[in-house]
Amino acid sequence: MAHQSSNRSGNAGQAGSRDPKHGWEAKVTVPPLRVATFTKQLAIMLRNGIPIMQALATLSHQEEYPNFGVVVSSLADRLGRGHSLSRSVAEFPRVFPPLFSAMMDLGESTGRLTESLDRLGDWLERDGDFFRRVKSAAVYPAFVVAVSALLTLALFYTVLPQFVQIFIGMGIQLPVITRVMIFLTDLVRNPGFWMLLGVLGCAGWIGLRRAWARPAGACAIFRILLRLPLAGRLLSYASTARFASAAEISLDTGLDLARTLELGARASGSPLILADAAQIVKSLTQGLQVSEHLGLRAGIYAPALAHFVRAGEEAGDLGIMLKKAASFYEEEVNHMIDTLSAVLEPFLLLGVAGIVGTVLLSVFLPMYSYLGQLGP
Structure with a gap:
């Protein structure tokens, strides 16, 4: 426990030296479906009794999207410094849409954070699939024109x-x-x-x-x-x-x-x-x-x-x-x-x-x- 506490303090100290709003992390973009997967995984871990700090530390290992892993680590750092999850995700508007922060705020105030994450994950997944299909409509015409x-x-x-x-x-x-x-x-x-x-x-x-x-x-x-x-x-x-x-x-x-x-x-x-x-x-x-x-x-x-x-x-x-x-x-x-x-x-x-x-x-x-x- 002491080791975990010292690590958490160290991470908080490192996070305190940077402000995501003005750093490169605020400019990170992540595919919506990846954010949807993260949201669902976080909901499952919280429902099974895993502390949110530990859950975020686990989910920060994003091999396919390492920059997203840095963003998740930054969320954990900010939570360790006493910030709420809704306030933390609001620092990354290009990763988490405004609806994400609003629903996290509501979930924290009502004690139904896991339920909010579940619903948000479903919406992000459906919206990501829909948006990807709309974008795909332009792929074939663009390919033919290019050829x-x-x-x-x-x-x-x-x-x-x-x-x-x-x-x-x-x-x-x-x-x-x-x-x-x-x-x-x-x-x-x-x-x-x-x-x-x-x-x-x-x-x-x-x-x-x-x-x-x-x-x-x-x-x-x-x-x-x-x-x-x-x-x-x-x-x-x-x-x-x-x-x-x-x-x-x-x-x-x-x-x-x-x-x-x-x-x-x-x-x-x-x-x-x-x-x-x-x-x-x-x-x-x-x-x-x-x-x-x-x-x-x-x-x-x-x-x-x-x-x-x-x-x-x-x-x-x-x-x-x-x-x-x-x-x-x-x-x-x-x-x-x-x-x-x-x-x-x-x-x-x-x-x-x-x-x-x-x-x-x-x-x-x-x-x-x-x-x-x-x-x-």
């Missing part, structure tokens, strides 16, 4: 330059499509083009990041994304599903309605919903129902959410209807992902075929014209 770009560049660098020299030697009037291809070949092979493209790309990326860092800029960008065909509706449904899911678990755990809606907004991933969180609370203080407020924000939330919430308010069980809304929109997103993949695949393949066909036409049309001039 098409590489194929086109290979043609411009290897095949077309050789034909350009042949066409020049023919001394014939080249078709428009061939002249365009010659121009593009010269352009792509010019280092200045790539330098200009790199400068413009970097400037655009920096500008987007700076705009996204500001609430008004993030909202403007998100509104543009929501206008995209099919993909915009996918984003709207996905953010609404995450909002409803986080709000449901917060409300069911015992948090007040205003805090519930705030946490749901922060978990949604939508800057529009996040910006509207304060307005929801303001509407509640003015006597409006949540469903009435949502009905006035059709461009921010998916349309049917207001109907789900109104049914929950009338039945006196808002949590159940939020859960049903989350399940409904998650199923819609899954269906849309399958539809998007099925719709995009032929268009992407058609695009690749169009590129190859255009290049072939630009090569064979001059040759056909030249052979026609030679005569029989």
Whole structure:
């Protein structure tokens, strides 16, 4: 015991020399499913009577994610210095979402920390799976576009330059499509083009990041994304599903309605919903129902959410209807992902075929014209 106490004191002393808010640990990112696994493991260990300090020390051995292990060790250090778990996890907002800290605070105050961890672990796992599926929808199109770009560049660098020299030697009037291809070949092979493209790309990326860092800029960008065909509706449904899911678990755990809606907004991933969180609370203080407020924000939330919430308010069980809304929109997103993949695949393949066909036409049309001039 004395040895454990001295180790704990030593760890606390080391932790006291750094502040996670300003150190590299605060910038650590961990996959949500890894955090979900950690949360469930911690709940199991606490339920079986293992002290929280010992449980965290055991869980700090993260071979696959060593940086996460350092974060868990830091949590143990802070607990050893008398901080609560909710306050400790709040120091790592890029690892633990705001809902995590809020539910830990509620679990500590009610003596139901293990139950809070169980529910939180289930939510993190479900949300992580859902978010990963949404991200995977962009993988196949991005792969096809990348392969098409590489194929086109290979043609411009290897095949077309050789034909350009042949066409020049023919001394014939080249078709428009061939002249365009010659121009593009010269352009792509010019280092200045790539330098200009790199400068413009970097400037655009920096500008987007700076705009996204500001609430008004993030909202403007998100509104543009929501206008995209099919993909915009996918984003709207996905953010609404995450909002409803986080709000449901917060409300069911015992948090007040205003805090519930705030946490749901922060978990949604939508800057529009996040910006509207304060307005929801303001509407509640003015006597409006949540469903009435949502009905006035059709461009921010998916349309049917207001109907789900109104049914929950009338039945006196808002949590159940939020859960049903989350399940409904998650199923819609899954269906849309399958539809998007099925719709995009032929268009992407058609695009690749169009590129190859255009290049072939630009090569064979001059040759056909030249052979026609030679005569029989």
